[in-house]
Amino acid sequence: MQIVQRPTPEPSTLSAHDRVYRTLRTQVMHGELAPGHALTLRGIAREFGVSMTPARESVQRLVAEGALTMSASGRVQTPELGNERIxxxxxxxxxxxPELGSRALPRAHSALIDRMEAINAANTDAVLRGDAVTYVRTNLEFHRTLYLRAQSPAMLAMVETIWLQLGPTMRALYGRLRRNTPPPHHRMIVAALKAGDEPGLRLAIRTDVTQGLRHLTQ
Amino acid sequence: MQIVQRPTPEPSTLSAHDRVYRTLRTQVMHGELAPGHALTLRGIAREFGVSMTPARESVQRLVAEGALTMSASGRVQTPELGNERIxxxxxxxxxxxPELGSRALPRAHSALIDRMEAINAANTDAVLRGDAVTYVRTNLEFHRTLYLRAQSPAMLAMVETIWLQLGPTMRALYGRLRRNTPPPHHRMIVAALKAGDEPGLRLAIRTDVTQGLRHLTQ
DNA sequence: TCGCCGGATTTGTGATCACGCTCGATCATG
DNA sequence: CATGATCGAGCGTGATCACAAATCCGGCGA
Structure with a gap:
């Protein structure tokens, strides 16, 4: 009953469950999966060419982060959020x-702002093309690029957990009401950064974050 | 090679990995484990009378929540936080x-405040006895009892994740500088609740939370 | 006395399997 | 035609094992 279990010994740093975890996490955060999309361990294992064990670890971890929900019977799916939760x-x-933005502000030099403007251009482009997934991805990239400068890894991780939980819902939201107007407050964020205007930055971020999710009709 | 694998069919709601997870989580959050305390999967499995699989799932989940840290080689231990992280x-x-307190304020009736005062008495008692673990536990209970009224499960979950990450450090902190003074700002929190004073409540909570962790000598 | 090396032990990882339960399609019944 | 029961396929859970790498600890040499 002896079977060759590991044909390839893996280059260490990339364990199987980490690869599966990262891929699924990105898919969820970027809204590539619709709310309520069901997943199975055997399906994931087949898709990634691994056994059920790494698939389970990845799913377990994503459930812990709120990226996926697990029913009492162990079935797993992307979350369907109600209005209160949103x-x-x-x-x-x-x-x-806003706190992350405020912490990043003194460290935001021109190269960073240039990069943010480039991401914002791609974001606007995605809006005009009606590409919901790219929209969500570039939107988050815009924010993360700024927040990385805050040197506050725990706070950033916490915010990313929220993004993760909102991923499928964001896709559904921006995919439903397909607006052709580019993200309105991103330019205000950039302007406040250039001016070194902290209260203005906080307000711009707060508004940008809040208003996009006010469109909750359910 | 057939083995009876599950002698007891379990009453469903309590799966093995859930039981292990919850126990470990409580131990970490309440500071029952010192910072840097090492854990092994086989040790956990032996301790709980389960196989390695549920032990791994629990640990994986706790690592995802920041309750435990995992080295590159997969070794697991409770976190040793530096000053910046704290x-x-x-x-x-x-x-x-403070936001959770503010949300709970309009719903905080007298029975709740009574319960908080009882918890606070137990907390003071733990301080006088020099019982660090009970101190941490009742301290968190005091806060959680209030925050449960906020009806904001996601925000509460997020705060509990922070408590989890601070668990071992809190024990080390309060265990080191063993002060005989009871928690100073809890009474201010209770007073603000009774008076319906929202700004006062926010300030009291903020101060209580901040000052306890200012004692970071490391 | 201190540093280094090598084997033995322990560790995490991943694959596989048995088991019991869940869920959905199908069919019989009203 | 709608409704409910039934049965099978598929699911998650947990146990066990093989394997490679990491760790530990002894002894040897400087």
Whole structure:
């Protein structure tokens, strides 16, 4: 009953469950999966060419982070958030993200702002093309690029957890009401950064974060 | 090679990995484990009378929540936080907990306040006895009892994640400088609740949360 | 006395399997 | 035609094992 279990010994740093975890996490955060999308361990294992064990670890971890929900019977799917939950998550974003922006402000030099403007251009482009997934991705990239300068890894991780929980919902939201107007407050954020205007930055971020999620009709 | 694998079919709601997870989580949050305390999967499995699989799932989940850290080689231990990280986590508490208190304030009736005062008495008692673990536990209970009224499960979960990350450090902190003075700002929190004074409540919570962690000598 | 090396032990990782439960399609019944 | 029961396929859970790498600890040499 002896079977060759590991044909390839893996280059260490990339363990199987980490690869699976990272891929799934990105898919969820960027809204590539619709809310309520069901996943199975065997399906994930087949898709990634691994056994059920790494698939389970990845899923378990994503459930712990709120990226996936698990029913009492162990079935797993992307979360379908109600209005209250969406508002609550938006409140948390509105509390944490201005703080991250404020911490990043003194460290935001021109190269960073240039990069943010480039990302914002791609974001606007995605809006005009009606590409919801790219929209969500570049939107988050815009924010993360700024927040990385805050040198506050725990706070950033916390915010990313929120993004993760909102991922499928964001796709559904921006995919539903397909607006052709580019993200309105990103330019205000950039302007406040250039001016070194901290209260203005906080307000711009808060508004940007809040208003996008106010469109909760359910 | 057939073995009876599950002698008891379990009453469903309590799966093995859930039981292990919850026990370990409580131990970490309440500071029952010192910072840097090492854990092994086989040790956990032996201790709980389960196989390695549920032990791994629990540990994986706790690592995802920041309750444990995992080295590159997969070794697991409770986190040893540096000063910057402690300050950062304290900042997050200072942002989120006043908001939770504020949301709970209109729903805080007298029975709740009575319960908080009882918990606070037990907390004071733990201080006088020099019982660090009970101190941490009742301290968190005091806060959680209030925050549960906020009806904001996501925000509460986020705060508990921070508590989890601070658990071992808190024990080490309060165990080191063993002060005989009871928690100073808890009474201010209770007073603000009774008076319906929202700004006072926010300030009291913020101060309570911040000052306890200012004692970071490391 | 201190530093280094090598084998033995312990560790995490991942694959596989048995088991019991869940869920959905199908069919019989009203 | 709608409704409910039934049965099978598929699911998650947990146990066990093989394997490679990390760790520990002894002894040897400087």
């Amino acid at each position: 508002e609550e998550l938006a409140s948390i974003r509105a509390l944490l993200e | 300050e950062e986590l304290a900042s997050i508490r200072a942002l989120l907990e």
